[in-house]
Amino acid sequence: xxxxxxxxxxxxxxxxxxxxxxxxxxxxxxxxxxxxxxxxxxxxxxxxxxxxxxxxxxxxxxxxxxxxxxxxxxxxxxxxxxxxxxxxxxxxxxxxxxxxxxxxxxxxxxxxxxxxxxxxxxxxxxxxx
Amino acid sequence: xxxxxxxxxxxxxxxxxxxxxxxxxxxxxxxxxxxxxxxxxxxxxxxxxxxxxxxxxxxxxxxxxxxxxxxxxxxxxxxxxxxxxxxxxxxxxxxxxxxxxxxxxxxxxxxxxxxxxxxxxxxxxxxxxxxxxxxxxxxxxxxxxxxxxxxxxxxxxxxxxxxxxxxxxxxxxxxxxxxxxxxxxxxxxxxxxxxxxxxxxxxxxxxxxxxxxxxxxxxxxxxxxxxxxxxxxxxxxxxxxxxxxxxxxxxxxxxxxxxxxxxxxxxxxxxxxxxxxxxxxxxxxxxxxxxxxxxxxxxxxxxxxxxxxxxxxxxxxxxxxxxxxxxxxxxxxxxxxxxxxxxxxxxxxxxxxxxxxxxxxxxxxxxxxxxxxxxxxxxxxxxxxxxxxxxxxxxxxxxxxxxxxxxxxxxxxxxxxxxxxxxxxxxxxxxxxxxxxxxxxxxxxxxxxxxxxxxxxxxxxxxxxxxxxxxxxxxxxxxxxxxxxxxxxxxxxxxxxxxxxxxxxxxxxxxxxxxxxxx
Numbered sequence: 001x002x003x004x005x006x007x008x009x010x011x012x013x014x015x016x017x018x019x020x021x022x023x024x025x026x027x028x029x030x031x032x033x034x035x036x037x038x039x040x041x042x043x044x045x046x047x048x049x050x051x052x053x054x055x056x057x058x059x060x061x062x063x064x065x066x067x068x069x070x071x072x073x074x075x076x077x078x079x080x081x082x083x084x085x086x087x088x089x090x091x092x093x094x095x096x097x098x099x100x101x102x103x104x105x106x107x108x109x110x111x112x113x114x115x116x117x118x119x120x121x122x123x124x125x126x127x128x129x
Numbered sequence: 130x131x132x133x134x135x136x137x138x139x140x141x142x143x144x145x146x147x148x149x150x151x152x153x154x155x156x157x158x159x160x161x162x163x164x165x166x167x168x169x170x171x172x173x174x175x176x177x178x179x180x181x182x183x184x185x186x187x188x189x190x191x192x193x194x195x196x197x198x199x200x201x202x203x204x205x206x207x208x209x210x211x212x213x214x215x216x217x218x219x220x221x222x223x224x225x226x227x228x229x230x231x232x233x234x235x236x237x238x239x240x241x242x243x244x245x246x247x248x249x250x251x252x253x254x255x256x257x258x259x260x261x262x263x264x265x266x267x268x269x270x271x272x273x274x275x276x277x278x279x280x281x282x283x284x285x286x287x288x289x290x291x292x293x294x295x296x297x298x299x300x301x302x303x304x305x306x307x308x309x310x311x312x313x314x315x316x317x318x319x320x321x322x323x324x325x326x327x328x329x330x331x332x333x334x335x336x337x338x339x340x341x342x343x344x345x346x347x348x349x350x351x352x353x354x355x356x357x358x359x360x361x362x363x364x365x366x367x368x369x370x371x372x373x374x375x376x377x378x379x380x381x382x383x384x385x386x387x388x389x390x391x392x393x394x395x396x397x398x399x400x401x402x403x404x405x406x407x408x409x410x411x412x413x414x415x416x417x418x419x420x421x422x423x424x425x426x427x428x429x430x431x432x433x434x435x436x437x438x439x440x441x442x443x444x445x446x447x448x449x450x451x452x453x454x455x456x457x458x459x460x461x462x463x464x465x466x467x468x469x470x471x472x473x474x475x476x477x478x479x480x481x482x483x484x485x486x487x488x489x490x491x492x493x494x495x496x497x498x499x500x501x502x503x504x505x506x507x508x509x510x511x512x513x514x515x516x517x518x519x520x521x522x523x524x525x526x527x528x529x530x531x532x533x534x535x536x537x538x539x540x541x542x543x544x545x546x547x548x549x550x551x552x553x554x555x556x557x558x559x560x561x562x563x564x565x566x567x568x569x570x571x572x573x574x575x576x577x578x579x580x581x582x583x584x585x586x587x588x589x590x591x592x593x594x595x596x597x598x599x600x601x602x603x604x605x606x607x608x609x610x611x612x613x614x615x616x617x618x619x620x621x622x623x624x625x626x627x628x629x630x631x632x633x634x635x636x637x638x639x640x641x642x643x644x645x646x647x648x
Contacts, residue, residue: 035579038630038631038634040631040634040635041634041635061634063630063631063634064556064572064573065573065574065576066328067576088635089635
C-alpha cells in the first residue's frame with residue numbers, strides 16, 4: 001500500500017494527519033497493522049484525556065500480540081473512533097481512513113514537524129529500525 | 130510413481146516425512162455432557178425402602194429458598210459420564226504424550242513419584258485448619274523446602290505463600306514498596322522493566338501502584354549497565370529483571386546492573402521463571418538480587434499447563450525479610466525436641482497474607498520430592514537443559530535463523546527470516562508440527578523478535594526425541610520451500626483443523642447458550 005503523502009509518522013509506527021484546525025487525526029500505519037496481524041480489540045482513551053507525546057494512550061490487541069499505542073503529539077483527545085469497539089478489523093482494512101483511532105487537539109503544534117514525512121518513514125522502514 | 134508423489138496422494142494425511150510418524154488412533158467426537166442428557170437417566174439407585182424414615186418436606190424446610198423448577202443438570206448414566214471425561218482427556222496433549230518444546234514454560238517430565246508422595250493420606254487428607262501439633266510433618270516439609278530454596282537462591286528468607294509466579298512478583302514488589310515506605314522514601318514510584326521481560330512483570334508493577342519505565346535490550350539481546358544507569362534516579366523503586374532472560378540469554382552484566390540499582394537506592398527483583406538454566410551454577414543472591422520468585426511448577430516439575438495450581442515462592446534478602454507475608458514457618462529446638470509452628474505475630478511490618486492457608490501445599494510436596502530425588506545432582510538438571518537447547522540451536526541453526534548469535538541457555542529463539550519470504554508464517558510452521566505429532570513451540574514471543582519461534586527442550590528429553598524433532602523441523606522447512614500449501618492448510622491430520630483465532634477473539638463464544646445459538 002502507498003504511504004499517503006500528507007501524513008506524518010512516528011518511529012513507533014503511528015501516523016498523524018493535520019486537520020488544519022489545530023487538531024490531528026491519528027492511527028497506526030499500514031506496516032504496523034501488517035506486523036500485528038488480525039486486530040481483535042482496540043482500547044481507546046476517553047474524550048478529554050490529555051497525553052504528552054510518547055505516552056501510551058491506548059492498546060491494540062491482535063491474535064499475535066498486544067501493543068501500546070503511543071501519542072505522536074501532545075494534547076487533548078477531542079474525538080475517538082468508537083466504531084472500533086465493534087469493528088476492530090477497520091484498523092486492518094483501512095489503516096489510514098476508517099481505521100483512524102483518535103483525534104488530538106495539539107498543545108504543541110511544533111511537535112508535528114518532528115515526525116517523519118511519508119518519504120522519511122518509507123526509508124525508515126526500508127533501512128530497518 | 131516417484132516417492133514424493135506417492136506421499137502426496139490420497140486423503141488429508143499428506144506428509145512428506147516418514148509414514149511411521151503418522152498416527153490417528155481412535156479419536157471420538159464428544160458433545161457437551163448436557164447434550165448427552167436424557168430425561169430420567171441416572172447413574173445411581175437409592176434404595177429408599179431400606180430406610181424407615183419420613184421423607185423430608187423440602188419445600189417446608191427451605192421456605193422461599195426452595196427453587197420453583199429443578200436445576201437443569203445433565204441426566205446421564207455412570208458409563209456416559211466416565212466416557213465423556215475420558216474422551217475429552219484423550220483430546221489432550223501432554224508431556225506424557227510427547228515432546229512439548231513450549232519455550233518459556235519449562236514443560237519437563239513430571240516424575241510419577243511426586244504424585245505418589247502428594248497422595249500420601251497424611252498429606253492429601255490434611256485439613257488446613259488442623260492445629261500445628263497435628264501437622265508437624267507437613268510443617269517440617271514446608272520448612273525444609275524453604276531452606277532448600279534459600280540455598281538455591283543464595284537469599285536468607287523465604288515465603289511459600291504466593292500461588293504462582295505472577296503472585297510471587299506481586300508479593301515481592303509489595304515487599305519493595307513496604308521497604309521504601311518504612312524509610313519514608315515515598316518518592317520512589319517507578320519500576321524499570323527491560324523490553325524482553327515477561328508480560329506479567331509490568332502488570333505486577335502497575336498492580337502495585339508503580340509506573341513502569343521500559344528500557345531496551347541491546348543488539349546482543351542483553352541489558353547494558355549504561356541503559357540501567359540512564360533510567361536510574363531517586364524516583365525509581367527498583368528494577369525487575371529475568372535472568373536468564375526471555376531470549377534464553379544469561380545477563381552477563383547482572384552484578385554491575387544490581388550495583389547501579391543499589392547505589393541509586395533501589396532494589397532488584399528477579400523473575401525466576403528461567404531458573405532451570407542455572408540451578409546450582411549461579412545464585413541470584415550472590416549476583417545482587419534482593420528478591421526473586423521460583424516457579425516450582427516449572428523448575429521443580431509439578432504439573433502445569435492446565436492453569437494450575439502452581440507455586441511461586443519468593444526468597445528475599447535480609448533487608449526485605451521483615452515484609453514477607455505471614456504466617457512464617459518457625460522451627461523451635463529444645464534439646465532433642467524439634468517443633469514447627471506457624472508464626473503470625475511478631476511480624477508487624479509484614480505485607481500481610483497473600484494466599485489462603487499455607488500456599489498450594491500439595492504442589493510443594495511434589496517440588497520437595499523432586500528436589501530430594503535430585504539432591505546434590507541438582508546442577509545436572511541445568512547442564513542437560515542448556516546442552517539440549519544448544520544442540521537444537523546448533524542443528525536447527527543450519528536451516529532456521531537464530532534470533533541472537535552465540536550460545537543460549539535453556540531455550541533458543543529463532544526468527545522468521547529464513548521462511549518469511551516464501552510466504553510462510555511462524556504460525557504455519559507451528560501448525561504443521563502438529564501434523565507430525567509435536568506440540569508447537571511458543572510463537573510470536575518474545576515480542577522483540579520478528580515471528581519468534583521459542584524452543585525449550587528441557588533436560589528430560591532423550592537425544593533421540595530431540596533428533597526426531599529436529600528432523601521434522603528441517604522437513605517442514607523443505608515443505609515451506611517446495612509445497613508451502615501443506616503448511617498453509619496445516620494441521621491436516623489433527624482432530625481439529627486450523628481454528629479461526631481471529632473470529633474466536635472478535636466474536637467469542639464462551640457459554641453453552643451462545644454455542645447453541647451459534648450453531
